[in-house]
Structures are given as C-alpha cells and as structure tokens.
Amino acid sequence: MSPRRAVSGGRIDRLRTIRFTFDGKSYTGHAGDTLASALLANGVTLFGRSFKYHRPRGVLTAGVEEPNALVTVLSGSVREPNIPATMLEIYDGLMAESQNRFPSLEYDVRAVNQLGGKLLGAGFYYKTFMGPVIGPLKGTRFWMFCEHFIRRAAGLGRAGMEKDPSRYERMNAFCDVLVVGAGPTGLMAARAAADQGARVVLADLDAMPGGSANWSDETIDGMAAADWAAETVRELKALENVRVLPRTTVWGYYDSNTLAALERVADHKLAPAKGEPRHRHWTIRANAVVLATGALERPLVFPGNDRPGVMLAGAAERYANQYGVMPGRKLAIFTNNDSAYRAALALKKAGGEIVAIIDMRDDVSDAAQEIAGKVGGMHLTGHAVIGTEGGKRLGGIKAQRFDARTGALSGDPRNIPADCLLMSGGWSPTIHLASQAGLNPVWSDDLQAFLPPQATQNWVGAGGFNGSFATAAALAEGYAAGLKATGAPAVDADLPSVDEDGLDPRPAPVLEVRSKGKAFVDHQHDVTADDVRLAHQEGFVSVEHLKRYTTLGMATDQGKNSNVPGLAIMADALGKQIPEVGTTRFRPPFAPVSVGSLAAERYGEIKPDRLTPMHDWHVENGAAMYGAGLWHRPMIYGLPGETVEQAYIRETKTVREGVGLVDVSTLGKIAVQGPDAAEFLDRVYTNMFSTLPVAKARYGLMLREDGLALDDGTTWRLGQHDFLMTTTTANAGKVMQHLEYLLDVVWPELKVHLTSVTDQWAGAAIAGPKSREVLAACVTGTKVDNQALPFMGIVHGEIDGAPVMICRLSFSGELAYEVYCGAGHGAHVWEVLMKAGKPFGIVPYGLEALGTMRIEKGHVTGAEIDGRTTARDLHLDWMLSKKKPFIGSVMMDREGLVAEGRLQLVGIVPLDNRPVNGGAHIVEELHEDSPRDSIGHVTAMCYSPTLGKYIALALVKDGKARRGTRAFVSDPLRKRFGQVEIVTHHFYDPEGSRMHG
Template identity: 80%
Template sequence: MSPRRATAGGRIDRQRTIRFTFDGHQFTGHAGDTLASALLANGVTLFGRSFKYHRPRGVMTAGVNEPNALVTIVNGGVREPNIPATTVEIFDGLTAESQNRFPTLSYDIGALNQLGGRLLSAGFYYKTFMGPVIGPLKGTRLWMACEYFIRRAAGLGSAGLEKDPARYERMNAFCDVLVVGSGPAGLMAAQAAAESGARVILAELEAVPGGSANWSDEAIDGMPAAKWASSAVGKLKALENVRLLPRTTVWGYYDDNTLAAVERVTDHKSAPAKGEPRHRHWTIRAQTVVLATGALERPLVFPGNDRPGVMLADAARRYVNQFGVLPGEKIAIFTNNDSAYRAAHALKKAGAAIVAIIDLRREVSDAARQIAASVVGEHLTGHAVVATEGGKQVSGIKVQPFDIATASVSGDPRSLHADCLLVSGGWSPTIHLASQAGLKPVWIEQLQAFLPPQPTQKWLAAGAITGSFSTQEAISQGHAAGAKAADSKSAEPGDLPIADADSLDPCPAPIFEIKAPGKAFVDHQHDVTADDVRLAHREGFVSVEHLKRYTTLGMATDQGKTSNVPGLAIMAETLGKPIPEVGTTRFRPPFAPVSVGALAAERYGDIRPERLTPMHDWHVENGATLYAAGLWHRPMIYGLAGETVEQAYVRETKAVRGGVGLVDVSTLGKIAVQGPDAAAFLDRVYTNMFSTLAVGKARYGLMLREDGFVLDDGTTWRLGEHDFLMTTTTANAGKVMQHLEYLLDVVWPELRVHLTSVTDQWAGAAISGPKSREVLAACVTGTAVDNDALPFMGIVHGEIDGAPVMICRLSFSGELAYEVYCGAGHGTHVWATLMKGGENFGIVPYGLEALGTMRIEKGHVTGAEIDGRTTARDLHLDWMLSKKKPFIGSAMMDREGLLAEDRLQLVGIISLDNRPLNGGAHIVEHLDEANPHGSIGHLTAACYSPVLGRYIGLALVSGGKARHGSRAFVSDPLRRRFGPIEIVSHHFYDPEGSRMHG
C-alpha cells in the first residue's frame, strides 16, 4: 500500500498497477490515477520550482487550473514541457520530469534568487531595460549586462529538439446543441436536448464524464453521485443523436457559434493503435451552446501560502473521493466560506486527522458547525492563518485572531502541527468561454465573484457557472437549458444565485488576503506577491491590464485561474475602490494551453498550394528550370547544356531585344469588374481616370492604400461600356481582390458593381521583341495586328489555330510587345502555335530572370519596390495622380512626412567594380567593412545588363533623384560584398520609349 493511499474508496482500478517514472525514480499507481494523484499517493509532495524565486512548490489543485505542479513528459527524444501533473493520466512506461531546477528538484541552485527578492520585485524586467549606463562597461546599459543571465534563467520547462513522430488530425462538426462540461448540469442539458430530437455534442475535459459528481459525497436521486453520473452517461451513450467527447477541452469561442476544441486521443496510452492521432482538433459549429463549465475554487493570500502541502480544499476532496489519496495525515483547513467543510467531512471519513478548521468568519452556518463538531480537533472561528512552518513541506501553521470588520489580526500567534493545509477563498465561476463570446463579466457582491455576461451569441449557462452551487438546482437548470437550446429560439443566462440545498453557504466573506509579515503569493507560478500588486499601484499601474503586464499576474500557463480575483481584490483595496470599478481583464482563447501539433494537424511541412500555369507541362518538357514565385511555379530560365543561370538569362534577354521571345504571364491577377457603376468605381480606386477610357483600349493604373502608400499597379482593359478586365501583379492578386471587395461591401455598398476573380480562367503569353508583330501576323486570324488596327494599348479579338484569343498591345520588357489571352484550356495549344510560328524568326521562350533583367533595364517597378512603404512620388509615378478627382489615398498622400525631400526614392545603380550586386544590400556614403553603418537606402533588384555590359540594379535611396551622377558604396556584410557604385536614373534603357512604340 502506498503511504498516502486510503485503504478503500475512489474510482481507480486497484486491481491494475501502473508503473511510471518521475525524475528518474520508479513509482506505481493505479488505472484512473493522474500523475499528481499517483505521486501524492506515494508520499511525494515536492513537484517543482517557481518561475522567479525557484521556491519549492507542490500540488495546489486537482485539475486544469494547476499553477505549480508542471512537468515535462518525455517520450524517447521528444520532450513536451509545462504539462500540469494534475491532467496527466498515468500509463505503463510514462516518464516525467520536474522543471525549472538545477541540478535536482530538492537542491536547486536557482533558489538563491530568493536572496535577491527585493531586486526581483514586480517590473524588474522593465527597470533593467531602462537601467542606468554602467561606467566600467563603457556605456553598456544594465540590460545589456544582465540579458544573458536573465534569458538563461527565464522560462519553465525545456522543449526537445527531436521531431515529434505523433500524428495530429482535424475534424469539423456541426450540431444543434453543444454542451460544454459534463457535470450534473451538463449531463441534464445534453439529455434534455437529445430527447427533444436535437443533434448533441457533449464535450468534457476530464477522462470520465460526470464532473464534480465523480468526487461528490452527496446522493442524487437516491444513489451516490458518481453512480448517478455513470448512469446518466450510459443513457446518453445509447442515443444515436449524441456524440460524447471525453478528454476534450473546448478552448475558444468565436463568431457565429464556432468553437475550437482539442481532444487528447492517446496521451493516456502507452501504445497507441497504428494511425491513431495523438490529438484531434475540433472546429464545432453549433446552433446553440450550453455552458456548464462549473466553477474553480480560489486560494487565500497569506504568508507562506505557497509551501508544498498547501492545497485547495476541494482539490483534497477530489483526491480522496476520486483517487483514494489522502493529501496529508494531520490536516488543517483555512477558509472564508462553508464549502471547505465538505472536504473536512470527506477526509475524516477516509481516515485523516483534521487537527483544526480555521475560519475567518466569527459566525458560520449551523450546518458548518455540525460538520466541525463531528470531524475537527479545533474549530477556530474568527481566526486566520498568518504563516506556515517547515522547509520543503508544511510541518505546522501559525494562527491568530482575525477581525473581519478591520481585516486585521491581533493577539499572539499560536502554532498548530499539521503536514497539510487546505485553503478555500470561495469560488470563481468558469466564465472564460462566456467572456470570449459576450460582454464584460458581471460582479456579484454576495458571491464575491464574476458571473457570465449577457450573451451576444446563442448560448445559455447552467450550473455553478451561474453562481448556483446546489446540485439539485444545477440539474434543474441543465434540464431547462437543454430543452430551451433544442428549440434554438433564444439564449439567456441561468438564474443567479441559488442557495445550496444542503445549507452549506458558498458565499465567502469578502476577505482574500491576510496581512502579516512574509511573502504572500497571489500568482504562484510567476511568484507575484501581494506586495507586488501594491508596488504596481505605487508606480502608477492602476489599470488591470497594466497591472497584469507589469507584474505578470495571470500570465502563467494557468492564465490566472487561481490568482485573478484575489489580485483584483488587493488592487481594489489599494485603490480604495470596489472590485467592479477596478474591473477584470478579458478572458481570451485559449482556455487552456493547446499543443502546436493540434493547431497545425495535417498542415505541416510546406503547406502552400502549388499553382501551375496551363503551360506548365510544356515548360518542363522544354527544359525550363522552375521556381516558386508566390504560390506559382514559374520558369526561371530555359537553360542550355552547361549554361549558368546568368548566361541563360543574358542569352534570353539578347534574343528578345534583338528578335522575339515568349514568356508565360498567366499568373498575373485578373479581375472582372462589371456593372453600371464599374467605371465610376475604377475612378475611385485608381489614381488616374478610367471612366474616359474608350472601349477596346487598356490603360496603366496605380492604386494607393487609404494612407497614401502604393498598393499595386497594373493595366485595366475596357471590354465593354460596363465591362472591364483588371490585371494586378502576381503577388498582390489576392490582396487587391480583398481591397476591392471591402470597398464595395463597406465603403460604397450603393455602387452597382460585381467583381469576379478570373485569374485561373485566362492563360496569358507575352510575345516581345522587334519581330513580335511579324510572328503574331503569321499566327493570328480574324484581325489585323498592324499599327493602325492594333495601336499601343489597343485591344483586338481573333483566333490562333482555331482558339479564340484577346490581344492587347502593351509592354513590360520595353520592346514592341503584345499580351495574348485565351481560355485556360487553350493555353498550351496557343503557346505551342506561337512558338512554331516564330521558328523562322528565331523565337525563344524566356523566363522570369530575363523578364526581370529587361524590367530593371527599363526601370519598371514590381513588388520589390511596391513594398508597402513607398509612395507614387517615391517611384516617380506622380504623373499618374489625377488632380481632377478624389481617389483612395488622395486625402492622405500629401502628408508632410510623405513629401519630405530625404524620403527613399527610386534610382538606378551601376556597379563600378563590375561585380554582381544583390537585392537587399545597403547603400552607404562611406564604406566601413569592419563596422557597417550609415545606410542611405537599399537595393531592391539587381542583374547583369546585356545592354550596358555592366552589373546594375534598382534601389530606394534617400533623396534619390538629387543624387543622380554621385558615387556611393554597396555594403552587404552578410554576403561580404562591398564596392563602389554610381547612382543614376532608373531609366537605363530607351527612356523615350521609342522601341515599344515602334
């Protein structure tokens, strides 16, 4: 028999022995144990060390709200840290380690931090950041001197470096009613909804449904609570319209009654079945939600309240009733409400000695006095615990008389021998999901607790979450909520509050802190003390949000489940305000930590979709080297045997400039803009006019964001009076579509315009070069392509070998060029026909490297220059800013900062040492290879120019236009490239545009 295992009782399987390891020591437990209960049964009380002071810490709770007993689960080389031992189900071969200690848990050198307690008080990180300059360290600030040591000490458990071999999966579920929580209220809600014919999902974070009924002492409908719960679960399992999800934490409540949950499928198994996922992530969409999430017990704040052996009273009740584990042999109980008396009764019944119940209240209920009289050595009302005694385990406590009216102790302290102290500071309804889906929580003075807000979505609450702690009332509320949810007509919170049926008063005295000498902890994991909260107030952090961030109160892995209300109460007292005026931080997802694997599920590795153009197979068959450009796979070069990338794109560029070439432009974003107000809409979207554009013509357009910065550029073709085809850059196709849809949905809903993304419907090929017209003329039927029939920016329709095509004469290369569009299904056929028709003219296919080279030579901009920080003037496109109309961004584009002379402006760069340049390299006026500094801009793109026979690039440089003809240096320390450059105009080639108009 284990040292602390009761001889009988509990819901564990005493016939099945489980062997596991903790910190290298072998232990045994039973099926149904958690790691916490099994270790407690073996007499282990020291579980970990606190974050900041490395103080010894033991188990405080029995569930997901555990702040102290965090462990790392080890599976081969895979390590998963920061798991509450209270939530780990033991299995044969389980290996767990304690955290935040070195070299061992019992002898941790980090405990020396306690000697520097004053230096490590609230806000010490911020004060270190702003600390004084340290003279001997030659101007080093305090943070720079301390950063290494602080970062080494920070954190809790350490993750492993091995790849996680486990599989994770995603599920989507739809239901009429989702019930969260399977205590008495949740079971009844699920049953009532299911009996009404609704499709029901019941999610329970514990392994065994039943909630508090699993460790309750009371009878329900004439049978023990645990047996009643088991019977209710059995009835639900028999119903086809009910899905039970045990071991499932609903962690997020989002819009449209969409909730996120994680099911722990195999964490409790030593050998998962083949293909079985470790975690399953659920996205649940429900007509109505019933929140039966219960309540969490709170601790009291007093000196020494963090010593191992101090535990929440209801947690001890659960350990003895569910796991058959006694948390101590001589137990004292400290409370400000009646609920702790239930724990005293349960522990006494299991064989523990209850040495004293210390109650802050002088007057308690008759029911509480009756329990005390039957189980307690001493019943000290009007007293408080002012200290705990012992080392790494409680060995005794000190108590003093306490006056609630003045919230102060008096008289001489006296010592009581106890090896375990159970505390109860009242209950906090578990309103996290309700808060995520509603408004601000509501403070109820009688309960000294926050209750759920009024719903803004279709959800109802039942049970302890409503402030009612009566099991019979929870059953009644649950049944009513389930029936109402099945109707799916309305959602109202449950009744507030209801007195407990057994006459034990759940309403605590409004006392959370006992002021006495010594460290009194509010947030146990992050070592936030009551004095830290008061220090935050003295230093001006009076908002609860500032308090949270300055002290880190509530920012630990338990997210303030035990510390939130006591911390607010101390702040409220310090401010001299009631708690409702101080408020509370809003609860945000997740309710409990979620594994990254569950969030990613099957989406790991390179999860981007692979988009292939209609001509992709032709490119591969004809020797193209492809790379990813955004989501698309596009030809980089069509290399010949033995060619380098540079040799290939130089050859392709020369072929286009001297003859003719063909490039795949299917990836350009294409949006059909149609409707009676389409032209007016484009006038508002673009900086230049489109309502004056003639049918059968195209125009280059520029879009700004609302803040005046450039969003995108491209051409738009007018195909009919109310029919336009807009093209965008490949990278910004989705962004522009979202931008336009937002404007029509939100800003100008009155406009009669319809948008359709047609990027995938069109295949596109640009044929460029002095001989491009001749090739087209040889291939196209049904239309002429001479200068009169197809002038610059003109559009014609015809056929290529029977395939309908639309041709627009425009140029990105700077040469005479045409874009040929056809249906995606005809793409390869049209492409191959153009290539065959161009054989006599020396046509070559060319890739993005040659296309990029020609655009750099021409000075055209792309996404590298339209980087979200540049304006039209920065890119020398101010000639496109209409003065005749307003447009998106026009109100903000003339801000003083956007007109400054020293803004980064587009320029050309020529390498004077004729060595390659790299995009991203900095431009500096004075070269310092040992200490690179003084950047005046950066290269956005670079290439070897066949036209100039030099390495050139485009750059954004401060005061760029004024620097034309000046010398500077390229500074690229990562690639060790330094050298002289000349800053010139970005128009390297044919600035007059005579070649593309030829």
C-alpha cells in the same frame, strides 16, 4: 498499497495497475489516475520549480488551472513540455520528467536565485539590463552582455527538436445546442435540450464526464452523485441526437456562435490505435450555447503559501473522493468560506487526520460548525495562517488572530504540526468563454467574484458559472438553460432530488495576510503581493500595466488562480474597490492548444500546387521552379554549370538583343462586365477607363480607401460593356475581394458582374526587338505590324488553329506582346511560339530575368506597393485623374501622405559594384558597430547586363530630392556595408522608345 492511497473509495480501477516513470524513477498507479494523483499516492510532494526563484513547488490544484506541477512527456525522441500533471492520465509506459531544474528536481542549483530577494522583484529586467556595461566592455548595453545567459535560463519546459510523428485531425460540427461542461448542471441542460429533439453536443474537458459529481459526497436521486452522473451520461450517449465529447476542452468563443475545441483522443495511451489521431480539433457552429463551466477555487495569499504540501481544499477533496488519494496524513484547513469544511469531511472519511480548521471569519454557519465538530482537531475562527515551516515539504504552519475586516493580526501565533495545508479563498466562476464572446464581466460583492457579462451572442449560463454553487439550484438552472437554448418554454420539470449539506460557499472579502515572508499571488511566475504593491508605487495603476510589469496572470494558467487575489491587493493599494480596478479581458485559448491540432492535416507542403498549362514544358526544358504565391513559376532555365546570376544575365541579354518568351499565365485576370462596367472602373482606378476605346488596353492604378496604393495592372476593353482586368499575381485574390466588397456594400446599384478568369486563360509574353517578326511568322487571321497593332492595341487571330488574343504591352521595356489563349491551348501555343522563334534565337526566360528588366526599367511591383506607399511616392501621380473622384481620392491628400520626408522610389548604384540585399537600410552616416538612423531601404536588386553593374531600387526619404547624392547601404545582419549613389529609378530607356518602336 501506495503510502497515501486510501484503503477504499475513488473512481479508479484498483484491479488495473499502471506502471510509469517520473524523472527516471518507476512508480505504479491505477487506471483512472492522473500523473498528479498517482504521484501523490506514492508520497511524492515535490513536482517542480518556480520560474524565477526556482522555489520548490508541489501540486496546487486538481485540474486545468494547475500552475506548479508542469511536466514534460517523453515519447522516444519527441518531447512535449508544460503538460499539467493534473490533466495527464497515466498509462503503461508513460515517461515524464520535471522541468525548470538543474541538475535535478531535489537539488536545483538555480535555487540560488532566492537569495536575490528584492533584486529580482517586479520589473527587474527593465531596471537591471538597460544601462551600459562599465569596464572592458564599456559602451555595450548590459542587456546585450547578459542576453545569452538569460535566454538559457528563461522558459519552463524544453521543447524537442524532433519531428512529431503523431497524426492530428480537424472536424466541423453543427448543432442546435452546444453544452460546455458535463457536471451536474451541464448534464441537466443536455438532457433538457435532447428531450426537445435538439441536436446536442456535450463537451467536457475531463476524461470522466460528471464534473463535481465525481468527487462529491452528495446523493442525487438517492444515488451517489458520481453514480447518478455516470447513469445520466450513459442515457445521453444512447440518444441519436446527442454527441458526448469527453477529454474535450472548448477553448475559444468566436463570432456567429462559432467555438473551437480540442479533443485529446489518444493522450491517455502509449500510442494511438491504427488510424487514430492524437488530437482532434473541432470547429463547432451552434445555434445556441449553454455555458455550464462551473467555477475555480482561489488560493489565499499569505507568507509561505507556495510550499509543497499547500494545496486548494477543493483539489484535496477531489483527490480523496475521485482518486482515493490522501494528499497528507496530518491536514490543516485554512479558509474564508464554508466549502473547505466539505473537503475536511471527505478527507476525514478517507482516513486523514484533521489537525485544525482555521477560518478567517469570526462567525461561521451552523453546518460548518457541525462538520468541524465531526472531524475533530482545533477550530480556530477569526484566525489566519501567517506562515509555513519546512524545507521542500511542509512540516507545520503558524496561525494567529486575524480581523477579517481590516486584515490586522493580534495575539501570539500558534505552531501547528501539519504535512498538508488545504486553503480556500472562495470560488471564481469560469466565465472565460463568455468574456471572449462579449462584454466585461460583472463584479459580485456577495460572492467576491466576477460573474459573466451580459450575453452578446446566443448563449445562456447555468450553475457555478452563474455563481449558483448549491447542487439543487444548479440542476434547476441547467434544465432551464437547456430549454431556453432550444426556445422551448420553461416548465416545472421533475428534477432530481439532492441531499444538501447546508454549507455556504460565499467567502469573506478577499484579503492578503500580511506577515513576514513572501506571499505569492502568481505561483508559477513568482509574483508576490509585494510585487503588486511595488507596481502601484512605481505608477502602474492600470490593471493592464500591472499584468505586464509584474507578469501576473501571464503564466500557463493565464491567471485562473491569481486574477482576483492580485486585483484585491491592487485595489487595496489604490484605496478602491475591485470593480473600480477592473479586470483584464480573458482571451482564447482557455487552455493550451497543441500546434499540431491547429495545423492538423495542413503540414509539410500544404499549399495547393497551382501549375500553369505550360508547367510540364518548363520542367522538361530545364527550368528551376520556385513558388510565387500559390503558383510554381520558372526562376531560370539554367544551362549546365551556370549559376542563377549567370543564367538570368544570359536570358536578359538575349531578350534585350533578340527575343524571349515568358509564361504570364499567373497574372490575375478578372472579367468586368455589365452596363455600368466602365463607370465602375472609373471609380476603382485613379485614371479614366470610360474613355478607353474598344480593342485598346490601359495601365491602371488602384488605391485603398486610405489613399495608399493597392495594386496596378492593365485592363483591356474587349467590348462596350466587357473588360478584362489584369492584376499582379500576388494580389489577384485581394483585388477580387476588394471589388466584390465595393459592388456588394458601397455601390450595390451598379449593374456589374465580376468573374475570376485567371485559370481560364493561358498567357505568354514575347519580348525583344525581334518579337514582332516571330509573331508574324506564326499568327494568322490578323496582322501584327505597327499600324494593325499599335502600342496598347488588341487583336484577335489564331496560332496553328488555336484562337488567340494579343495585346501589345510591355513590362520588360522592350517591344513586347502578351498572347492569351484558352488554358487548354496554352502548351500548344507556347511550343509553336518557341518553334517560330528558333530562327531568331528565341530563349524562354524566367522570373529572375523578368525582374532584372523591370528593375532596369523602373517598374514597380509588390516590393514597392507594400501597403505604405502612395502614387506620388512611386512617381505615379501622373495617373491621378483630376476629372473624377475614385477610391482613395478623398484621403490621398491628407497631411501625412503629402508631407516632406516620405519614402520615395529611387535608383541605387553601389559604388563598389557588389550586390546588396533587399531590405538593406540606406543611411546617411555609416556606423557599422552600431547601425542607426535609416533613411530608407532597398526593395529589389539585380546585376544589369545592359548597364554592366549592380543596380537596385529603394524607397528613401525625400528620394527625388536626393538624386545625384551619395549615401551608404547598411546591412548588419549580412555584414554588407558600402557607399551608394542615389539616382533616378529609370535606369534604362526612360523615354520608352524601344517599346513604342
């Protein structure tokens, strides 16, 4: 028998012994134990070290809110840190280790931080590391000097570097009613909804549904509460319209009654069964939600409240009743409400000795008085614990007379020997999901707690979630909530009978016990009551600022324990009431979620492979492919021994001097059709399209509603009411979404139909002085001379029997044509064009050569249309029509978009003729040791074979006015510095004579 395992009782299977290790030492427990309960049963009280001071910490809670007992689970070479020992079910072969200590948990050298005292108080990072270093490193920021050491000390658990071998799944569920929480309240709600024929999902974060019934001494319908809960769960599981999800945490509440949940399928096993995932992520869409999430007990704030052996009274009750574990032999109780008396009775029945019950209140209920008489020991009302004694384990406590109205202490302190102190500061309804779904919570003076806000989505709460802590009332609320969720009328149901104990869980006002020593509010992050008051003294009067300055509530428990005590101390410092101070909003996730479950099957090369019809030809002919959005596109067609730069220089020169062919099938293509198509395009583009003749194309620019550039491309008029719009590859989806929104919401009266036809057309651009000769050699059914096919003209013909549509336009700056055909003909047309061009020395070219030619020409792409630039910034103001309004025309002239100092497109020439990198800064004065004062950045760079030097495009403040001046490139990450000349962005053929020839 383990030293602290009760002789009988609990919901564990005492016939099954489980062997596991903690910090390399072997222990045993029983099936149904958590790591926390098993270690407590073995007499372990030291579980971890705190974040800042490395103070010894024991287990504080018995659930998901645990801030102290965080462990790393080892599985071969895989490490998973920050798992609450209170939620980790033990299994044969489990290996866990403590965290945030060196060299061992018992002897942690970083505990020396405790000597730092006030130096390490709230805001010490901001105060300590902002100044300069003096001495040999004078001029260096102190933070930069200390950063390496601080980052090594920061954090809690250490993440592993090995690949996670586990499998994860995603699931979608649709139901009429989702019940969150399977305590007595949730079970009644699920039963009521199921009785109405509703499809019900019942989710509970514990392994054993039943919630508080599993550790309550109450009887329901003449049975032990745990037996009643187990029987009810069996009945629900037998129903076809009910799905019960144990070990499932509903962690997020989103719009349209969509909730996210994590099911821990195999965390209680050494390895998942064949085909079984470790975690399953659920996206649940429910018509209605019942929130039966109960409440969380709060700690009290007094000096020494973090010593191992100090825990919540409700947690101790759970360890005794559910796990048959005694957290100590000589137990003291410190409370401001009646619920701790129930814990005292449970621990007395399990064999513990209650040495004292210390109650802040002068007057306690008759039921509490009766229990105090039964359990024995001192019963000190109107008293408070003012300190604890012992080293890494509790040895005793000090109690003193306490005025619960003013917080004043009086009289002489008493020394009380105890190896475990159980505290209860009241209960906070678990309203996190409701807060995520809607409004701010509402403060209750009666319960000294925040209650759920008014519902803005279709949910209803019940039980402890609503502040109803009496079991009979919670059962009735649960049943009524289940009916309400289905839309059924309320009825007088035959509810289970409950043997109530008459205890009143309403607490005295939340007060800090102020005495000598550190009193902790946030146990994990070592935030003390003094830190909260210091934040107030230094001007941080907003609750949001308090949180960030002190890190209160930013630990892994996200303030589940510390929120209300911290607000109470801040309210006292401000001279206000807690509701006046307010509270930070609860945000998802409610509890940590594994990254694997969020990704699930979407890992590795997860994006779909979008391949053009010519993809196989590219690969067979030596193309080096890379991703462009979702597409695979040729980068270069390298010859043996060529570098990327040598290859694109060769391809670019060949196109400029002869002819080349590039695959442009990936361009976004949208069919815009209908009687109002021309009018629609006039409103969407900055320039006019209603005047465009049939069989002609025009370059167009779109703005966003805020006046910034969205996308550019050409649109072809194929008929009176039939247009083909092309977009950039990257923005195809964004533009389609934008256009659909405009038609659906802004202009629903327009008779226009949009169809994405990107995948229906294959496209090849043939460019160079000899491109017309190549086309003439293989196109039939039409002429391609200058008269038949002028610049921006469109003709239809055939290439070796395949119907094609040809538009004369150029992205390269050369005489060029885009040849479109049905996707099924794409590879054939490409091969015919290559064959026809062979006598002319044709080469296929990739994106690197295409990019080089566009930089030489000064054309813009997504690197310049980056969501921050205007048409004027890009020298495209000639496209802004003065004859019509268009999307963005109202906002494009606002002050900030026409002010001096905006980034404008320019050309850059490095004077040392060395490459520069995209993203490198442009500066007026070079300070290599301390880069500063950026006036812009490089957007694209290449070696120009046409000009014989490296060139780049950049966005620079007042760039147009800076042409002909010099500046510097500053790229400290890549150690690239040098002088550059700022020139026009048109490096090559600015008049356009070559493409119009």
